[in-house]
Amino acid sequence: MKIALVGNPNVGKSTVFNVLTGSNQQVGNWAGKTVERKSGIIQRATQTIEMIDLPGTYSLTAYSQEEIITREYILRENPDVVMAMVDASNIERNLYLVLQILELAPRVVIGLNMMDLAQSSGITIHSSELAKALNVPVVEIVAAKGKGIEEFLTEAIRVGMLAEDPLPGKVPYPEDLEVKVQDMERLLATNSWATRYPLRWLALKRLERDPEIGQEWKTSVPRPTHSKDKDSCCELGDGASYELQKTTVLPGEDLLQKYEDEGWSKDHFEMAFADAKYQYISQILPKFRTHLNPTKPTWTDLIDVWALSPIWGYPIMFAVLAFVFWGSFVASAPLGGAISQGMAWAAERVVSILQWAQVPDFVLSLVRDGIFAGVGAVLAFVPQIAIFFAFFSLMQDSGYLARAAFLGDRFMQVMGLHGKSFFSLVSGFGCNVPGIMATRTLEDPKDRLITMLLNPLIPCVPRLGVMSAVVAAFFPGSRGSVVMLSLLMLSMLLVMFSALFLRRVVKQTERSAFVMELPLYHIPTFRNILLPTWQKTYSFLKRAWTFILVASIVVWVLSSYPQGVSMEATWAGKMGGWLTFIGEPLGFDWRIMVAIVFGFAAKETTLSTLGILYGVAADASQSIAQAMTGAMTPLNAYTFLVVYMLYIPCLASVVTTYKESGSLGWTSFGVAYNLILSFIMGWIVFHGGQVLGFH
Structure with a gap:
């Protein structure tokens, strides 16, 4: 049996999909599209069910990829049944999509979600009367608490196995x-x-x-x-x-x-059909909905008085984001230190066992100075990444992230961007890859392209982790906070400058208005926070044990051979020598240039490369940064931080940009732009600092 899950954005589709499919999920892109495709397998008794989570959409017109994909799937794949999710607290808006679905599919089951939020708002929905009005089965659910989800699926299976298609209600249009x-x-x-x-x-x-x-x-x-x-x-x-x-x-x-x-005209017909559907909804609404105390403000109304205030909204938003970054980088520091110490202890135990087994010295060096020094330094970032994505999931699932995007629209307008670009740029602080993928919410392809090209200028968690370690070594105490803040401010200024520049490079049509629905606030479940946090953290761990492990071994080989020579005479030293003409104007030694080159593969490998090149074996990232103090001045370090924050995005970001944009030319332009901008800013900082007397 094939089931399609359909609904407006923020109605709880993902929660239902995750509960029903569990780990039996596949995520990719629709063929020829940049919209995410989620499918999962459900086993019930002897029956195997394929569930497709279709993109969230408000209608089934032909104005966005999400709308086209949803209706094309229903038309061409002919699912056995469509499970239509409806927000009970905003049922009038949601039923518009349901009426469009009923014109496409004969077998539909409505899942009436968020019944608890509706009741707390004084709204009572009589599901049996709604079922009579539309002649469609209706199941009450509270997805966030796991209530009614199995009943929703059971009813869908029953309808999908009917011998004949039911006859749903038909929208009565005006006579003419x-x-x-x-x-x-x-x-x-x-x-x-x-x-x-x-x-x-x-x-x-x-x-x-x-x-x-x-x-x-x-x-x-x-x-x-x-x-x-x-x-x-x-x-x-x-x-x-x-x-x-x-x-x-x-x-x-x-x-x-x-x-x-x-x-x-075309528009006349389109508006007439939409108006007729809403009139029909208004006619049947009193049959199944009663609204008590309509003038009583809800919790959402009371919170939004402050959260969306033009005066207090922005301080609240900055306070929330500051808390997220504090939790990600400061509160996680003890955990990161514990992981580093654990890796150091593990390295000692493994090396002692290998020494007992009398393995060759080059194997001991590979394990201690290559594998544990490289991967160990990177694993110290795991708490930062996990905590950041947990906070991000909390903001998204609670409904606050949509408010932040609404407030951020004013800043986006200054840069000539759409308010939804805020989602992408905020996501970039966690990782640029999901940040680039988040541009899918933008309808205008030119807005999408500009936001993709801007996203790598946002320092991701691995970059921020390396930066915080270097800042702590060179600028201890309160100076470190000022330096870190100055770097983030520089990043934001360059994002604004680049946005204005790219608007001239990328020819745009008139931008669409920023319109989005603000969901009701609700308390997220642990499942909805922990599941996406685990998925993103697990993805990072997979990279650490595969790609970064290989990169660490490669760096160790390059920095260890030919044997019996100085570090400068190794293959890595020779590579750094070739790049000296680039690094010298910025005050970089060959080690920094090699680390920057390997940082293109993955930003995390910069720290592991520095750990290997500076001979810090599987120790804390703080020690790696301190080892740099002997080779760099504070001005050199600040220049390195500026270049490192801005230069070429990691390989995964480049590949994602190519997949999302479908253009090798624009992808190459983005890489070249970041590289040129970073070294120009580095040159300005280094030589400007010398003129001002800094060292």
Whole structure:
């Protein structure tokens, strides 16, 4: 059995999907699209069920990839049943999508979620009356607490196994509009191409001149060619025969032209159908919904008075973000130190065992100075990453992240960006890869591209971890806080400058307005926080034990051979020598240049590379940074921090940018831009500092 899970954004679809599918999930992209595809397998008794979590969308028009993907899946894949999620606290908006789904799919089950939030707002939904009004089964659920989810699935299985399709309620359109719909239905009923779609839905789409339907017709009907078949062509005056060109015209074109002459344009039909659906919802709403104390403010209203205030909203937002960063980088420090000490202890035990086994010295060096020094330094970041993503999931699931995006829209406007770009840039503080993927929420492809190119300028957790270690070594005490803050401020200023610059490079059409629905506040469940936190942390750990392990071994080999020579004479030293002409104007020695090169593979490897090159075996990241103090002045260190914060994004970010943009040219431009910008800023900082007398 194949089940499609559909609903507006923020209705709890992901919670239901995660509960039902558990670990049996596959995540990727829809073919030829940049929208995420989630599918999972459910086993119930002897039945195997494939569940597809379709993109959250407010409607099924053809204005965004999410809308097109959702309706194309329902039309072409023909799922056995559609599970439609509805927010009980905002049911009027949600039912608009449900009515559109009922025009596409005959087998639908409604999951009435957030019943607890609706009740706390004084809203009572009578699910049995809603089921009668739409002639569709309705199941009450509270997804955040796991209530009703199994019953929702059981009802979907029952409907999917019915011998005949049920007859859901039909939206009654005004008489003059209904006449036009029926005229189009009769015309399309004679066309074999139209049989692949629900006839009434296709009639509505043709009246709206839906562009995707037009494209589907053009790609599915062969274009006419020269022919002398008298049945398919006509005689012209010169005796030549040509196939009738009218076969390339979409069905109903003449009828549409007639309506347009009467004043019924594409937009007129679209607005008329939408208005009719909302009028129908308003008519049936009193049958199943009662609203007590409508003037009593909800908890969401009371909190938003402060959280969305033009005066207090921004200080609150900055305080929340400051707490997130404090928890990620300060509170996590003891855990990171404990991991470093644990790795040092493990390195000693493993090396002692290998010495007892009398293994060759180069193996001991590989284990101690390569594997444990490299991977150990990186694993110290795990608490930072886990805590940051836990906070991020908490903000997202509680409903506050949407408010932060709303407040951030003003800053985005200054940069000429869409408010939804705020999601991407904030995500970039955790990792640039999900930050780049978060641009999928932007409808305008030019806004998406600009935000993708800006995201690597946001220092991610691994970069911030390396930076905090270097800052602590060179700028102890309160000076470190000032230095770290200055680096973050520089990053933000360069993001603003780059956004204005890229708006001139990337030609944009007029930007769409920033419109988003603010979900009600609610207390997130541990599952909804811990599951995404674990998934992202596990992804990082996999990289640490695979890619970063290999990178550490490669760095050890390059820095150890040829044996019996000084570090400068090794392969890594020679590589650094080749890059001296780049590093010298910035005050960098060859070790820093080699670390910067290997940092392209993954930012975490910068610290592991420095640990190997400076001979700090599996010790705390603080010790690695302190080892740098003998080779660098504070001005050199600050220059390194600026370059490291801004230069080429990691390999995973570059690959993700290419996949999301589909353009090798723009991906290459982004890499070159970051590289050039970082070294220009580094040169300015280094030489400007010398002029001002800093050392």
